[in-house]
Each structure stands twice: as structure tokens, then as C-alpha cells.
Amino acid sequence: MLYDREHPRRDRRTRDKDLVRRFLDGLQDEEVKFEVEYHKEPTTIDEAVYNVVTLMQTRAGFEGERGH
Template sequence: MLNDREHPHRDRRTRDEDLFRRFLDGLQDEEVRFEAEYHKETTTIDEAVYNVVTLMQTRAGFEGERGH
């Protein structure tokens, strides 16, 4: 919503690309960032967030199994 106020004349596709780039820039885990950017085909920011959360949960599950 803030992005829409800042750039009111951008089309939806450009807005989604900007949000996706900002989201990726905020990720601290380099592996997750790489996976989200290059291995997943996302069309919306919601899909990108879902894919990253799923990937992080999956990785946490595998790391937990290795520890036992």
C-alpha cells in the first residue's frame, strides 16, 4: 500500500517486480534468496513469500532430522 502511494502511476506488473526485489533484498539467508530468485517462478509477492516460508520450513525439518 505504501509503495502504491509512493509511485501512483506504476502498473501492477512493475509494482509486483519492485516488491519482489525489495523482499529478496531483505532476506538474510543467501541460499533461500538464491532459490527464491532463480529456481521458483513467482508472479506475485504473495507467491514469493509462500515459497520462501515453505523452503525455510522444509530446510528446518531436514536439519532437525539430521541432529537426532
């Protein structure tokens, strides 16, 4: 909603691209950012969030198994 208020005349495709870029730029984990940005190539913010969460959960599961 905030994005739409700031940029009311942008089309949906540009909006999605901008939101994905801002989300990925805000990630602190560079490995996850690289993996999602260059291997998954999300086109919407929902895809980007889903891919990041899934990757982080998968990675946490593998790291947990190594500890035991």
C-alpha cells in the same frame, strides 16, 4: 499501500516486480534467496513469501531430523 502512495501511476506488473525485488533483497539467508529467485522465479510478493517460508520450513525439518 505504502508502495501505491509512493508510485501511484505504476502498473500492477511493475508494482509486483518491484515488491518481489525489495523482498528478496532484504533476505539475509543467501541460499534461500538464490533458490527462490532463480529456481522458483516468483511473479508476485505473495508467491515470493510463500516460497521462502516453505523452503525455510522444509530445510528446518531436514536439519531437525539429522540431529536425532
